[in-house]
Amino acid sequence: MLKRQHMPIVVTVALFILIFIAGSFRYTGFFSAQVLLNLLIDNAFLLIVAIGMTFVIVSGGIDLSVGSVIALTTMISATLLQDGWPAGVVIPLVLFIGAVFGAGMGAIIHYFKIQPFIVTLAGMFLARGLCYVISTNTITITDPFYTSVAQTKVSLPGGTFISISVLIALLVFAAAFYLAHYTRFGRNTYALGGSEQSAVLMGLPVARTKVGVYMFSGFCSALGGVVFTFYMLSGYGLHAIGMELDAIAAVVIGGTLLTGGFGYVAGTLFGVLIQGVIQTIISFEGTLSSWWTRIVIGLLLFLFIVLQKLFSSRQLLQKRRA
Amino acid sequence: MEERLPILQMKDIYKQFPGVKALSGVQFRLFPGEVHALMGENGAGKSTLIKVLTGVYAIDRGYVELEQKRIQIQSPQDAQAAGISTVYQEVNLCPNLSVAENIFIGREPRRLGRILWKELNRAAAKLLEERMNLSIDVSQPLHSYPIAIQQLVAIARALNISAKVLILDEPTSSLDRGEVRQLFDVMNKLKREGLAILFVTHFLDQVYEISDRITILRGGEFVGEYAASALPRIELVSKMIGKELELLEELPKLQAEAGDEGGEIVLEARSLGRKGAVEPFDLSIRKGEIVGLAGLLGSGRTETARLLFGADRADQGTLRIGDTGSVHTPRQAIDQGIAFCSEDRKGEGIIDDLTIRENIVLALQASQGWFRTISKKRQSEIAEQFIEALNINPPNPDQLIKNLSGGNQQKVLLARWLLTDPKLLILDEPTRGIDIGAKAEIQKLVMSLSEKGMSVLFISSELEEVLRVSDRIAVLRDRRKVKEMSGDEMSEQLVLKAIAGGGEG
Structure with a gap:
């Protein structure tokens, strides 16, 4: 049975299908499984980051540091690999750094009761600045593990393929879905977003949940950074500039309420896919500048925020009537 | 009862806020199997005492004993773990989660860390059915139910946390009569099962109906602990407000003087209505008149007020204020001298x-x-x-x-x-959650304002109060204005009859 709280996600999925069909009619060669899979291949890192962001936004917060953490991850990875560190050490290390960075911001937000916007903005500058402390240049990665992961194609039936990054992203997606809907941490995150005061009075572990949410986002950013490194095979302080906004856009288009307490990880997947399919259409069009992606995403964001507003005011009306 | 040991004892509790002495030397005892009412005016320290007991505030001095053992309650978690559960005045649940989750969150049935949703929903439905006589779809989000049901869900949650002590802080202030009945049934049942219940309310009737004992606070100080049967109502009130009751007694006399038939019309609504809120109604308010709106919770009182203020857009009928044309927005209403004091x-x-x-x-x-x-x-x-x-x-x-x-x-x-x-003051539940002394003061104020020529639309769930202050009463039932009465017609019986809808309208 379709419940009314699933409406936003239905709209998102329908929109994605609509855009994809429209593209298929307009461009030859658009309608193929590989084009669909390419959406995932090109946006694996965005998906991972946006999943972390979903938890933060559902909890009622925001994380602006994700793009910078990606850049920092690429920088640290590239330098250490250049110095001859093995990939098996570098990857866990950067993931650890990302999680600690996120947990630190979460702790500041919770214990000092500071707006997440400001704390993560500071985190964003800090991480971006640290990149340039390491180096102002691009550092190319030649590590055999990284290059082989980057080039490996996982074959699927029908002659299509995906990258290892996609597998990682899908794994994160599955784990996050489980985390959100079947664990106490996930439910506490929703409770926190619904009403922090109530969550406290209900005796829920608010501190642990809040710090955990930002830690998870930090971890996802670092993992997104690792996947991004596979994709770019370089470390650079200017990588992933503005990525936090892409991630937030994906989450919102995916139907998550910016006010917290409501949203689905699955919605975020489609939010990312919608961004991807718009990019694809613009590249198929050929003559349009890639900035058109931004314009369309901007319009979609407006549309979705208005939809959210309508949705929540209808809910209020229903409550008053009841 | 006296020879038994109290399950909960609070001794010489002190708590100070910047500039306010909230509690000084307060005592409180609670025995198993009793309902104990905590009474006092606003600012007497009831809420503070409860927040101390539930770990929201730390105490400056004094101690708390649970089952003869001193306990340190530093957080709501501590209180819950110790077996002290609270249902607050405002429903403190998460509106975005389902009813079942709100009952069980933090204690969900799990296997290997995985929440078992089916079991959770089944247990919640069973709990509500058996202990609250409530059968609703527990998988729906909480916000899709009215406040009264949310309140019962909050109590169900508190009950489920194997509570030894249940604190009900103003649980009845947003419930209608039938819902209060249902709540009291539950409370009586729990009392028989040996639970200790601390009950805070402003409704004296309810105190006497359900409580075994009463503790009174005034200005943050302990006044005394009494058996409910041994404390006459009038004495309770005077102990609460600490002065004699002439203030209350002179009130009914005031009414006769008011009520001016010939005054100019300040506000006139004709067939004003809004789909889903209120069916079309006519209402006019004259200068210096107090018009009461009576009706049960959810009968459309607040919706009516919001329409008259332009806060919600009417989809039919006209609203005229003074000698101007129609009013559509709060801004226009304010410009025309209407003030709206919201219930929330x-x-x-x-x-x-x-x-x-x-x-x-x-x-x-x-x-x-x-x-x-x-x-x-x-x-x-x-x-x-x-x-x-x-x-x-x-x-x-x-x-x-x-x-x-x-x-x-x-x-x-x-x-x-x-x-x-303002020319017209709309008061929506101005005395909700207010103690009797402050209530009388506000009622008196409203009456003196009307004498000075201000018109008032007075909305209240307390019939007695509406009857006392109003010159004219409009009764609402099921989102319809069913009756309007004035002067001698106004009696509790007639209003109740109109509310209940016996045969007519």
Whole structure:
């Protein structure tokens, strides 16, 4: 049975299908499984980051540091690999750094009761600045593990393929879905977003949940950074500039309420896919500048925020009537 | 009963906030299998005592014993773990989660860390069915149910946390009669099962109906502990307010003087209605008249008020205020001299982090335009004047409003609107959650305003109060205006009959 709280996600999925069909009619060669899979291949890192962001936004917060953490991850990875560190050490290390960075911001937000916007903005500058402390240049990665992961194609039936990054992203997606809907941490995150005061009075572990949410986002950013490194095979302080906004856009288009307490990880997947399919259409069009992606995403964001507003005011009306 | 040992004992509790002595030397005992009412005026320290007991505030001095063992309650988790569960005045659940989750969150049935949703929903449905006589779809989000049901869900949650002590803080203030009955049935059942219940309310009837014992606080101090059967009502009230009751007794006399038939019409609604809110109704209010709106919770009282203020857009009929054309927005209504004091004083009225002074001058400042600021000196004068006139406590214009008790916050709100000198004042539940002394003060104030020519639309769930202050009463039932009565017609019996809908309309 379709419940009314699933409406936003239905709209998102329908929109994605609509855009994809429209593209298929307009461009030859658009309608193929590989084009669909390419959406995932090109946006694996965005998906991972946006999943972390979903938890933060559902909890009622925001994380602006994700793009910078990606850049920092690429920088640290590239330098250490250049110095001859093995990939098996570098990857866990950067993931650890990302999680600690996120947990630190979460702790500041919770214990000092500071707006997440400001704390993560500071985190964003800090991480971006640290990149340039390491180096102002691009550092190319030649590590055999990284290059082989980057080039490996996982074959699927029908002659299509995906990258290892996609597998990682899908794994994160599955784990996050489980985390959100079947664990106490996930439910506490929703409770926190619904009403922090109530969550406290209900005796829920608010501190642990809040710090955990930002830690998870930090971890996802670092993992997104690792996947991004596979994709770019370089470390650079200017990588992933503005990525936090892409991630937030994906989450919102995916139907998550910016006010917290409501949203689905699955919605975020489609939010990312919608961004991807718009990019694809613009590249198929050929003559349009890639900035058109931004314009369309901007319009979609407006549309979705208005939809959210309508949705929540209808809910209020229903409550008053009841 | 006396020879038994108390399950909970609070000794010499002290708690101080900046500028306010909230509790000084308060005692409290609670025995298993009793309902113990905690009484006091607003600002007497009831809420503070409860917050101390539930770990929201730390105590400055004194101690708490549970089952003869001293306990340190430092957080709501501590309280819960110790077996002290609370249902607060405002429903403190998460509206976005399902009913079942709200009952069990933090204690969900799990296997290997995985939440078992089916089991969770089944257990919640069973709990509500068996203990609250409530059968609803527990997988729906909480916000899709009315406040009364949310309240019962909150109690179900508290019950489920194998509570030894259940604290009910003003649980009945948003329930209608039938729902109160249902709640009392549950409370009686729990009492027989040996639970100790601490019950806070402002309704004296309810206190005597359900309580075994009463503890009275006044101004943060302990007045005494009494058996309910041995404490006459009048004595209870005078102990609460600490003065004799002439204030209350002179009230009914005031009414006769008011009620001017020939005054000019201030507001006139013709077939005004809004789909899903209120069916079309006619209503006119004359100068200096107090019109009461009576009806059960959810009968459309607030919706009517919002239509009259332009806060919700009517989809049919006309609304005229004074001699102008129709009114569509709150802005127009305010320009025409209407003031609306909302029932939701937390959400729509007061601004927590501003001072009394700033809250009072807010509406005046808005009506003057933001560029013609009122000088701080003038602001203070105004604030002082109202603090004195309305007896706001603490009498310090620079106190943050969030540190005030509910009744005093209400008075600040009233002051805000009175300052704009409205022609018509709409008061939606102005006395909800306010103690009897402050109630009488507000009622008296309303009557004296009408004598000075101000019209008032007075909305209240307490019939007695509506009858006392109103010159005319409009009765609502099921979102329809079913009757209007004035003068001698107005009696509790007739209004009740109209509310209940016996045969007519």
